[in-house]
Amino acid sequence: MKVTRRQFVKGGVAAFTVTFAAPEFLSxxxxxxxxxxxxxxxxxxxxxxxxxxxxxxxxxxxxxxxxPTLAVPAGQVLQIGSDxxxxxxxxxxxxxxxxxxxxxGRLALIQRTGxxxxxxxxxxxxxxxxxxxPNNSQALGWVGRYLDSLPSPVDAxxxxxxxxxxxxxxxxxxxxxxxxxxxxxxxxxxxxxGNEATAERTAAVRIAxxxxxxxxELAFVYETAAAAMSTLGRVATVATYAPTLTYPNSGxxxxxxxVAGAMVRGIGTRVFYVTTGGFDxxxxxxxxxxxxxYFNLMATLNDAVLAFYTDLKNQGLLxxxxxxxxxxxxxxxxxxxxxxxxxxxxxxxxxxGGRVSGGLYGTAANLNMDPKNPTLENNNGDVHYETDFRSxxxxxxxxxxxxxxxxxxxxxxxxxxxxFL
Amino acid sequence: MARTSERELEHLLRRxxxxxxxxxxxxxxxxxxxxxxxxxxxxxxxxxxVDGNIGKPGYVQTTTRGVFSPNSNITDARQRWLFRMVHxxxxxxxxxxxxxxxxxxxxxxxxxxxxxATEGTRYMAAKAAEDPGRVRGQIELFRDMALxxxxxxxxxxxxxxxxxxxxxxxxxxxAKPQENFxxxxxxxFTMGVGNYTEPDVYAGARVFTGWNLQRPGLASDGSxxxxxxxxxxxxxxxAKTFSFPIYPDGSKTIPARGQNDGMQDGIDFINALAANPNxxxxxxxxxxxxxxxxxxxxxxxxxxxxxxxxxxxxFDMRIVMxxxxxxxxFWDPKSYWARYSWPVExxxxxxxxxxxxxxSVDSALTPLSNMGQIMFDPPDVSGWDAGQSWFxxxxxxxxxxxxxxxxxxxxxxxxxxxxxxxxxxQSFMSYFxxxxxxxxxxxxxxxxWMTYLTATGTWTGADPQLQAKGSGLVHLxxxxxxxxxx
Numbered sequence: 001m002k003v004t005r006r007q008f009v010k011g012g013v014a015a016f017t018v019t020f021a022a023p024e025f026l027s028x029x030x031x032x033x034x035x036x037x038x039x040x041x042x043x044x045x046x047x048x049x050x051x052x053x054x055x056x057x058x059x060x061x062x063x064x065x066x067x068p069t070l071a072v073p074a075g076q077v078l079q080i081g082s083d084x085x086x087x088x089x090x091x092x093x094x095x096x097x098x099x100x101x102x103x104x105g106r107l108a109l110i111q112r113t114g115x116x117x118x119x120x121x122x123x124x125x126x127x128x129x130x131x132x133x134p135n136n137s138q139a140l141g142w143v144g145r146y147l148d149s150l151p152s153p154v155d156a157x158x159x160x161x162x163x164x165x166x167x168x169x170x171x172x173x174x175x176x177x178x179x180x181x182x183x184x185x186x187x188x189x190x191x192x193x194g195n196e197a198t199a200e201r202t203a204a205v206r207i208a209x210x211x212x213x214x215x216x217e218l219a220f221v222y223e224t225a226a227a228a229m230s231t232l233g234r235v236a237t238v239a240t241y242a243p244t245l246t247y248p249n250s251g252x253x254x255x256x257x258x259v260a261g262a263m264v265r266g267i268g269t270r271v272f273y274v275t276t277g278g279f280d281x282x283x284x285x286x287x288x289x290x291x292x293x294y295f296n297l298m299a300t301l302n303d304a305v306l307a308f309y310t311d312l313k314n315q316g317l318l319x320x321x322x323x324x325x326x327x328x329x330x331x332x333x334x335x336x337x338x339x340x341x342x343x344x345x346x347x348x349x350x351x352x353g354g355r356v357s358g359g360l361y362g363t364a365a366n367l368n369m370d371p372k373n374p375t376l377e378n379n380n381g382d383v384h385y386e387t388d389f390r391s392x393x394x395x396x397x398x399x400x401x402x403x404x405x406x407x408x409x410x411x412x413x414x415x416x417x418x419x420f421l
Numbered sequence: 422m423a424r425t426s427e428r429e430l431e432h433l434l435r436r437x438x439x440x441x442x443x444x445x446x447x448x449x450x451x452x453x454x455x456x457x458x459x460x461x462x463x464x465x466x467x468x469x470x471v472d473g474n475i476g477k478p479g480y481v482q483t484t485t486r487g488v489f490s491p492n493s494n495i496t497d498a499r500q501r502w503l504f505r506m507v508h509x510x511x512x513x514x515x516x517x518x519x520x521x522x523x524x525x526x527x528x529x530x531x532x533x534x535x536x537x538a539t540e541g542t543r544y545m546a547a548k549a550a551e552d553p554g555r556v557r558g559q560i561e562l563f564r565d566m567a568l569x570x571x572x573x574x575x576x577x578x579x580x581x582x583x584x585x586x587x588x589x590x591x592x593x594x595x596a597k598p599q600e601n602f603x604x605x606x607x608x609x610f611t612m613g614v615g616n617y618t619e620p621d622v623y624a625g626a627r628v629f630t631g632w633n634l635q636r637p638g639l640a641s642d643g644s645x646x647x648x649x650x651x652x653x654x655x656x657x658x659x660a661k662t663f664s665f666p667i668y669p670d671g672s673k674t675i676p677a678r679g680q681n682d683g684m685q686d687g688i689d690f691i692n693a694l695a696a697n698p699n700x701x702x703x704x705x706x707x708x709x710x711x712x713x714x715x716x717x718x719x720x721x722x723x724x725x726x727x728x729x730x731x732x733x734x735x736f737d738m739r740i741v742m743x744x745x746x747x748x749x750x751f752w753d754p755k756s757y758w759a760r761y762s763w764p765v766e767x768x769x770x771x772x773x774x775x776x777x778x779x780x781s782v783d784s785a786l787t788p789l790s791n792m793g794q795i796m797f798d799p800p801d802v803s804g805w806d807a808g809q810s811w812f813x814x815x816x817x818x819x820x821x822x823x824x825x826x827x828x829x830x831x832x833x834x835x836x837x838x839x840x841x842x843x844x845x846x847q848s849f850m851s852y853f854x855x856x857x858x859x860x861x862x863x864x865x866x867x868x869x870w871m872t873y874l875t876a877t878g879t880w881t882g883a884d885p886q887l888q889a890k891g892s893g894l895v896h897l898x899x900x901x902x903x904x905x906x907x
Contacts (some may be wrong), residue, residue: 024437046801118850120622121604123803124614125505164793165800165810166555179813184814185791189822199876200893202823207869217716217759218860221812225821228814277800282589282601284535337588337597343604378619 014339038100038400039263041256041272041323042143042169043350045301047279048122049327050341050347052383053294054095055109055288055364059088066334070287070294070318070341081113085363094289096288096297097306098350106309106318107352108420110374110392111362113348118329121343126327130168131410132390139258142393143271145408146401155268156230162255162274167242170273177271178227183239183258188232205229234267241265244314248303253278254346263317276300283338309352318354322400322421324392325350330383333376334368345377346385349392357420362387391415431858432757437461437746437906438512438713440770445512458746459817462568462739464511471509472501472548473811481507481772484783491546492558493539495529496786498546499796501562503782506769513742517567517766518560520711522797525578526804527559527587527609529797535586536647544583544647545797554638554646559583560797570705570738571731572695579691582634588802595657598626606691613700615665624661625706628675628686631656658681658793667693668841687830695736701728708741713751714759714810723750738739758860760810764792764905767820771899774857775829776838784826791819812905828892828899835895836887843882846874846890853894859903870897 019042056073057063057279077090089109091099101107115134119125127137140148147159149169153280159177161170161289168345170177182185182356188204190197208226241261247253255274262269278297286292305323330347346365365375377384394405398414399421425433430449430778436443438461440557449457460467467719474480475489483489483500491501528535533541548559557565559581566574578584584602585591593599603625608618633651638644667689675686694700705727709719726748728740734740740907745751762770789830793816799805828835842852850870854862874880874890 019769120619122801123608161813164791164813164816165806166813176814179815180830181791181815186818187822188818189825191825191896192889193778194894195877196889199873200896202876203466203869203873203897204900207866207897210863210869212863213904216904217761217809219762220809221817221905224814224817225902228818231814250855280801282599283592302828321809335597336535336592336599337594338599340589340592340598 005151008332018215024091037266037270037320038402039270039272039317040143040319040396040401041259041274041321043305043323043325044126044167044169044273044275045279045325045327046126046277047281047327048125048331048343049347050281050285050294050333050344051111051327051333052333053285054092054298055111055348056090056092057087057364057367058090059362060331060367062369066367069339070285070335072287076288080376081360084364087160087364087366088261089360089364092294092298094295095300095302097309100306101309101352102358105358106356107350107358108356110387110418110420111350111360111364112346112383112386113349113362113389113392114383115388115390116352116385118258118345118382120329120345122328127168129326129328130388132393140173141167141169141171143169143273144175144177145399146403147175147177147271148172149403150175151409151421152202156227157234157267157269159261159271159314160262160269160273162258162272167273167275167401168413170271171264176223176227177273178224178231178235180258182254182375183235183261186228186235186239188229201405230288232325234265238267240264243311244308245311247307247311248300250276250300252300252302252304255309256304257311260311260315261309263312263320264307264315276304281331281332281340282336282342283340285335285340300369305352312354315330320354322356322396323351324396326389332381333383334381345382347383349389350397351392351420357421359420361418387415387418388413395421397417424450425452425457428757429454429752430457432752433746434512435463435766435770436516436751436760438452438516439506439539439766440907442507442773446520454752455747456741459515462743464514464568465511467739469509469511469514471505474508475504477502480504481777482779482781482783483779490807491542492548492551493542494649495533495538495542495545496783498542498558498560498788499701500782502546502796503765506765507772507777507782507813514564517738517742518563519763520708521563521567521574523799523804523807524559524641524707525559525563525584526799527581527583528799528801530599532583532586532713534776540647541859544586553643555644556582556646556648567726568742569737571700571730571736571738572692574720574738575606575691575695576688578610579606579629579632579687582647582649585632585649585729586633586647587683590629590632593626593630593632594655595627595630597629598623598657601628602626602629606694609803611694611703611705612665612697618698621665622665624663625690627657627659627661631683631809632687636815651684653680656680656686656786658683661686663693663730665693665697668742669696694836697730698732701731704728704731704741708745709750710807711760712745713748714756715761716759718757719750723748760907761811762905762907763807763811764789764794764816765806767792767905770907771824771827771904775827775833775895775899776836779829779832780827784830785823786824788819790817790825793819810845810905817905819894820905824904825896828895832888832892833894835891836884839887839891843887845882846871846880849887849890850874850894853891853898856899857895858896859901860906862901862903866901866903870894873884 075092079090131139132142186216208229238261247257287294331341332345394413397405493495550556588602590602604622634647635650662678705724842848
C-alpha cells in the first residue's frame with residue numbers, strides 16, 4: 001500500500017489545491033434541470049460472509065448433512081423461487097426486509113461470485129476485492145480509480161467514507177475522500193469562545209490550505225486537514241437530517257442514515273462506503289436462534305438496508321441509488337467443530353436500487369461430495385466461483401456510473417447475462 | 422561520557438517511548454546515547470510502582486465510576502494503560518506492549534461477547550497479582566515478555582486465554598480442526614503471507630488440536646477462571662507435513678505421536694516458525710516501520726542485519742531492539758519525524774508536552790475512538806492500519822479537537838507557565854514552539870500563528886490574554902499537521 005499512497009500524495013497536492021477553491025457542487029441545479037444523479041453505495045460485509053446461510057439452497061440434502069447444527073430448516077427460509085439451474089433458494093429467515101425489496105423487484109442476488117484461486121486471507125482477500133486485481137493487490141481501489149477518472153475539479157465531498165479509516169476500495173491517485181463516521185462530531189472545536197474562537201478557526205482554515213514543498217508525507221496530513229475544514233459546513237447540514245422513519249440503532253443504521261441525509265441535502269457526494277463487520281464466524285455461528293451470532297448479523301443488515309430503502313423511496317431518491325455489497329470470501333461448506341465455518345471461496349453479492357432488475361443471477365452450487373462436482377473446489381470443501389466478481393463491477397461501472405469498465409478494470413469483464421442494470 | 426543533545430534524546434524517547442516528560446529529559450540528558458539505550462532495554466532494573474500513583478495529585482487524573490477497576494472494567498483498563506504511558510519510568514516496556522498488542526492484535530469486543538464484559542477485561546488487562554485466580558491479562562503478558570525471546574512469547578500467546586477465544590483455539594479438536602489461529606500465526610505473527618500454503622493452514626490447525634481452555638477455581642471466591650489446557654484426547658496424533666522446514670535437519674514433517682506427547686507438536690511448530698528465516702525478516706521490517714521510519718522502506722542491509730541478530734541471538738528481542746536503537750538507520754536524520762503518530766502516541770505525547778495536571782485520561786477515550794484507535798480493540802487480527810490510514814479528514818478533526826480539549830483544560834497552567842514570556846507575541850510564540858516540539862514549521866504557517874496572536878486586540882501580556890492566546894496557540898500547534906509526526 002505504501003507505494004500507491006506515495007503516488008496519492010504526489011498526485012494529490014496539486015489536485016487538492018484546485019478542489020479547495022472549487023465552488024459548491026451543483027447537484028441541486030443539475031437535478032432541477034432534469035439530470036439524473038447517480039449515487040453508488042458500496043457495502044462491505046467484513047469478515048467473510050457465509051453466503052450459504054444468507055441465500056439458502058433449502059432442498060439440497062447435502063446442505064443439511066454438512067451443516068448439522070447450522071442449517072436453517074427448510075420450513076423457515078423465506079422462499080424466493082428457483083434459479084436458472086432449478087435450485088430452490090430462500091433467504092435467511094431474518095431477512096424479511098430484503099425479501100420485501102426482492103418482491104418489489106429491486107434486489108439482485110448474484111450467486112457464486114469470486115475469482116480463480118481465491119485467497120482465504122482476510123487481508124489479501126479484501127485487497128483483491130478492493131482493487132479488482134488479483135495479481136496486484138496493492139493497486140489503487142477500483143472506486144478510487146473511478147473517482148480519478150472524473151473531470152476535474154473534483155469536489156472535496158465527491159466521496160463519503162462512513163468508517164474511521166480510508167478503505168482500500170476508495171484509495172485514489174489524486175482524489176481525497178473524507179472519512180465521516182459521524183457527521184454530528186465532524187465539527188471544529190476551540191478552547192475559547194466568541195471572537196477568539198473565530199480567529200482560531202480562521203487561522204486553522206488558512207493554515208490547512210498551506211502546501212509544504214518537497215514533504216509529501218506532511219503534505220498528505222495538510223490535505224486531510226484542508227479537506228476537513230472545507231467540508232465542515234456541508235457535513236453539518238447532513239448532521240441535522242430528519243429521516244422519514246427511524247433507522248435502527250446500529251453502526252450500519254447510523255451510516256446509512258447519514259448517507260440518505262447526504263443524498264437528500266444534495267451535498268454533491270457520488271460514492272459512499274459503509275461497512276458492517278462480525279462475519280468471521282469461526283465459532284458459535286448460531287444461524288437459527290434469535291440473538292444467535294449470524295441471526296444478529298442478518299438482523300443488522302436487514303433492518304438498516306430496509307430503513308435506507310424505505311427512506312429513499314419516501315424521499316423520491318430510490319431511482320438515484322445503487323447499493324452493491326462485497327465480502328472478502330464465502331465460507332467453508334461443512335461446519336467445523338465449533339459450530340462455525342472457516343474461510344472459503346465464492347460468495348453471493350447483493351445489488352439493490354430503484355433501477356435494478358431484481359432476481360437471482362448465476363446458479364447455486366451443488367453441495368454434494370462427488371469428486372467430479374464442478375461447482376465446488378478444495379476437495380469439495382468450498383464453493384467454486386461461477387461469475388468473476390469483476391463482471392459485476394463492470395456492469396456497475398458501465399451501466400450505472402457511465403464510465404468505461406474495460407479501462408478501469410484493465411480488461412474486458414463484461415458479461416451479457418448479468419443484466420441487473 | 423558525552424551527554425545527549427535534546428534533539429537526539431527527544432527523537433529516541435518519541436520512538437522508544439511516548440515522548441519525554443521534563444524529568445525524563447533531565448535524567449536521560451546526563452547520559453550518552455549508549456547509556457540511555459541500555460537503560461531503556463534493561464528496564465527490569467527500574468522499579469515499576471507507577472500504578473500506585475493512580476489517583477494521587479500531581480499525576481494525570483483518572484475518572485472512576487464507583488471503584489476504579491482496571492482488572493475488570495475495560496474503560497478503567499484503558500485509563501490505567503494511558504496513565505502508564507504518561508508516567509511509567511519504563512517507557513520502552515509500554516512501547517513494546519503497544520507493538521505486541523498490535524502484532525498479536527486481539528479484540529476485547531469478541532472476548533467480552535463470548536465471556537461477558539468483566540471476564541473480557543480480565544483476559545485482556547488483569548494484573549496477576551491483583552486477580553483472585555492469578556489471571557495474567559494479555560497486555561501483562563506483553564509487558565512481562567516485551568523484550569524476551571520471541572519463541573517464548575509466541576508460545577505464551579498460543580496458550581493465552583484471550584487468544585484462545587479470539588482465534589477460536591478453544592474449540593480446536595481432532596474431529597473438527599479449527600484453522601483460524603493456524604492461519605494467522607503464519608500470516609501475521611511470524612513468516613508473513615506468501616510463505617505458506619493452504620495445506621499448511623490445515624496441517625497447522627491439526628497441530629494445535631487439543632490446545633483448549635479449562636475453567637478451574639471457585640466461583641465463590643472469584644478465583645474461577647479460564648486457562649490453557651492441553652487435552653490429549655482431542656489431539657490429532659497423525660503426522661503433519663508442511664511446505665517449509667520444521668526441524669533443523671530440514672525435515673518438514675512433524676511425526677505421528679501418541680496423544681499424551683502430542684503437545685510437543687505445537688511447540689515444535691512454534692519453534693520452527695520462530696526460527697524460519699522469513700520470520701526474522703518480517704519482524705525486521707515491521708520493527709523498522711514502527712521504530713525507525715515509515716517514510717522509506719528499510720534497506721536490504723538493515724533487514725539482513727536485524728534478521729541476523731534475531732537469529733544469532735536465538736530470537737532475543739532485547740538484543741534485537743538494542744541493535745535497532747543504536748543503528749545508523751535509527752539515527753539517520755531522514756528518520757527524524759519520519760513516522761505518523763498513532764492516536765495513543767499523539768495523545769500521550771500531547772499530555773507530556775502540554776501538561777496533564779487536572780486532566781483525566783478518561784476524557785481522551787472518546788477522542789481516541791474518533792481518531793480511529795480503541796485500545797484493547799484493534800479492528801481485526803492484522804492490527805491497526807497505520808501510517809497515512811490514520812489521517813482521514815474525520816480523524817484529523819478528532820486530533821485537532823483533542824488538542825482543543827486539552828488546551829482548554831490546561832488554560833490556566835499554560836498562562837502561568839508562559840508568564841515569563843509575556844513581553845511580546847513573538848516571545849510568547851517562541852516559548853510554546855520550544856515547549857511543544859515539532860518538525861520545522863514553514864514561515865507561512867508561523868506567520869498565521871502570529872496573525873492569530875495579534876488578531877483580536879493589542880498585545881498586553883495580561884493574564885486573560887495569556888489564557889486565551891496560550892490555549893488557542895497550543896490548540897493550533899498540537900493540532901497542526903507537523904505535530905502529528907514523530
